[in-house]
Amino acid sequence: MIQPSTLTLPRYDISRDYAWNYEHAPEPVKVDVPPVGFVGVPALAGGVGVPPSGGVGAVASWTFCGLPVASPLGVAAGPLLNGRWVLYYASLGFDVLTYKTVRSGLRPCYPLPNLQPVTVGPMDGSEERVHVAGSMQGSWAVSFGMPSQEPGVWRADIERTRARLPRGKLLSVSVVGTIQEGWTIDDLAADYARCALWSVESGADCVEMNFSCPNVATCDGQLYQDAAGAALVAGRVRCEIGKQPLIVKIGRVASEEDARALLDALRPHVDALAMTNSIATFVVGPDGEKMFDGQRRGICGSATFQASVAQVAHFDRLQREHSAAARRLDLIGVGGASTAEHVRAYLAAGASAVHLATAVMVDPEVGLKIRRGLR
Ligand SMILES: Cc1cc2nc3c(=O)[nH]c(=O)nc-3n(C[C@H](O)[C@H](O)[C@H](O)COP(=O)(O)O)c2cc1C
Numbered sequence: 001m002i003q004p005s006t007l008t009l010p011r012y013d014i015s016r017d018y019a020w021n022y023e024h025a026p027e028p029v030k031v032d033v034p035p036v037g038f039v040g041v042p043a044l045a046g047g048v049g050v051p052p053s054g055g056v057g058a059v060a061s062w063t064f065c066g067l068p069v070a071s072p073l074g075v076a077a078g079p080l081l082n083g084r085w086v087l088y089y090a091s092l093g094f095d096v097l098t099y100k101t102v103r104s105g106l107r108p109c110y111p112l113p114n115l116q117p118v119t120v121g122p123m124d125g126s127e128e129r130v131h132v133a134g135s136m137q138g139s140w141a142v143s144f145g146m147p148s149q150e151p152g153v154w155r156a157d158i159e160r161t162r163a164r165l166p167r168g169k170l171l172s173v174s175v176v177g178t179i180q181e182g183w184t185i186d187d188l189a190a191d192y193a194r195c196a197l198w199s200v201e202s203g204a205d206c207v208e209m210n211f212s213c214p215n216v217a218t219c220d221g222q223l224y225q226d227a228a229g230a231a232l233v234a235g236r237v238r239c240e241i242g243k244q245p246l247i248v249k250i251g252r253v254a255s256e257e258d259a260r261a262l263l264d265a266l267r268p269h270v271d272a273l274a275m276t277n278s279i280a281t282f283v284v285g286p287d288g289e290k291m292f293d294g295q296r297r298g299i300c301g302s303a304t305f306q307a308s309v310a311q312v313a314h315f316d317r318l319q320r321e322h323s324a325a326a327r328r329l330d331l332i333g334v335g336g337a338s339t340a341e342h343v344r345a346y347l348a349a350g351a352s353a354v355h356l357a358t359a360v361m362v363d364p365e366v367g368l369k370i371r372r373g374l375r
Contacts, residue, residue, distance in 0.1 A: 009092070009364040012079065018109035018147055025084030028091035034371040036062070036071035039340075041347040062095075064353055065206055065245030065271040065330055070095045070168050072347065073367055076274070076334045076355035077101050077174035077208060077249065078142070078300075082154075083161030089360060090169050093367030096353060097165070101146045101174040101210050102154045104194050109147035115361075116141040116291065118283060123303045125252050129282040130299060132291070136362060138302035138338075141283045143292055146176055146213055151195075155202045162203030172206040172247065173199035176213065177233070185229050189236035196237045200244050207241060209234070209270075212251035212277040213298070224250040224262060231265035238269045247272040247332065252279055253311060259318055263329070272330035273315065274355065276308040301358035305336025309349050316350025338366055340373025 010026040062069050074096030080086045086097045117140045119133040130141070148154065162171050175195035177188040196207045211223040211230055223230050230248070238246060248270050253259045266273065278298030283291045291297075312333050319328050330353070333346030338359035346354045359366045 011364050012115075012361045014113070014115040014361075017112055018081070018114060018144060022081045025082060026088045027084075028087045031091065031368065033091075033093045033368065034375055036073065036371055036374050039072075039344060039347060039374045041344055064096050064170055065247065067170060067205060067245060068168070069170055071371070072343065072351075072353045073370065074098060074170075074172075074332075074353055074355040075360055076357040077210065078144075078357040079361050082149075083157045083164070086161050086171065087164055089364070089367070090165055092360075092364055093371050094356075094360070095168070096170045096172055096206075096355065098208060098355065099154075099158060099161075099171065099173045099204075101148070101176050101213075102151070102195060102199070103146065103148035103176055103178045104151060104191050105148070105178060106150045107146065107148040107178070110143050110145040113291075114142070114144050116143065116283060116297075118299060118303075120299065120303045122306045123279045123281075123299060124307050125254065125279050127279070127281045129284050129290070131284050132286060138336075138358075139299055139304070140301055140358065141292070141297040142278060142300050143297050146210070151198055155198050158199060158202035158204060162205075170205040171203070172208050172245075173202075173204040174208040174210050174249065175199060176210040185232055186236075189233040192233050193237045193240040196246075197240045200241050204244075206245040206247060206271075207237070208247040208249055208274060209237060210249045210277070212249055222251070224248070224253070225258070227258075227261040227265035230262065231269065234266055234269035245272070246270045247274050249274040249277050249334075251275075251277045252307065253314075256314075256318075259314060263315065263318055267327055267329060270329065272332055274332035274334050275311050275315070276304060276335045278335070279304050279307065300335070302336045302338065305342060308333065308335030309345050312346060312351050313349040319350075338363075338370075340370045343370055343374065 075089050075094045077098045117133040117136040118130045120130040177191035278300045280296040280298050285291045331351045333351035333354045337356050343354045
């Protein structure tokens with residue numbers, strides 16, 4: 001068994017494009033992966049992460065959308081471009097692996113830079129712009145445009161990957177509908193449903209619908225801001241995939257009214273909400289001009305941590321206000337997590353799982369470090 005600290009683990013190369021990184025996925029590594037037991041979050045309730053007997057040294061029973069899983073740690077949609085990236089991070093201490101968002105047709109990636117480091121403190125959504133940084137300081141602007149391989153390619157890849165993924169690890173596939181000229185919301189819902197069904201047929205344990213992408217201008221990117229549309233799409237997908245666990249990824253919800261409306265709209269149809277999908281703003285380059293053709297880009301990484309934990313706590317509070325009989329959605333904390341303390345903060349805020357994107361790309365060893373910190 002290799003000791004991770006003696007390794008320089010391979011990672012995504014931000015100086016190269018999506019296609020190069022797609023082809024150059026690392027091989028899984030053989031490392032000692034510490035188990036995650038009771039993580040000492042007093043606010044945890046409902047059996048998630050709590051030892052069955054409550055005794056010291058008891059084995060914690062984590063679940064993800066009702067499925068047993070070895071820890072609350074996962075990789076969010078993004079870093080896992082294909083099955084080889086999934087298997088690599090599965091070997092590095094992550095138990096829920098989210099396959100980067102796929103579509104019903106081929107979609108190229110935006111040009112470089114796809115990942116632009118920026119200088120910014122904690123964000124709250126009011127930022128008009130951020131400035132580029134010479135090197136990574138914890139946050140970057142993400143500009144991929146949700147590229148996708150042809151369905152035949154990703155479906156075969158998911159099937160192969162699920163077959164190779166160790167037992168106890170879950171493969172979640174992120175899907176998005178692709179709006180076409182003249183389409184209605186029903187057409188968009190059918191496209192989401194097609195991708196979701198294909199994912200399940202290929203062996204996905206869960207499906208995550210991306211209802212929020214700050215980097216695409218069309219309504220498929222911001223469906224979470226339209227509660228009625230979100231309910232229609234989620235209902236259609238639920239009909240198509242039956243009881244398979246279904247997650248919705250959302251962005252920043254500014255008002256209490258919007259949060260309530262979204263919860264009420266999605267509660268009948270889905271099992272979990274993953275939040276938050278970055279905070280969008282303009283990015284100013286070294287020449288003082290706006291980058292990315294003057295369009296906003298989602299900022300991911302440490303700048304989003306505080307706002308995302310606050311949003312999880314907000315949704316948790318709203319759910320607790322309902323009667324005990326009301327169906328409760330699992331909350332998946334996403335945004336800026338990179339330490340065991342961050343994981344504890346999300347769990348204490350009401351999340352039952354914590355998924356990372358930026359931190360795993362910057363430091364592939366981060367899952368192992370978090371697990372050691374949680375012991
Ligand atoms: C390289 C990269 C690609 C991403 N691609 C997707 C995507 O395809 N679908 C999606 O729902 N979110 C995508 N995201 C957003 C992440 O899932 C996550 O919401 C966001 O990065 C915040 O988490 P972090 O601060 O740990 O990076 C991407 C993020 C990164 C860094």
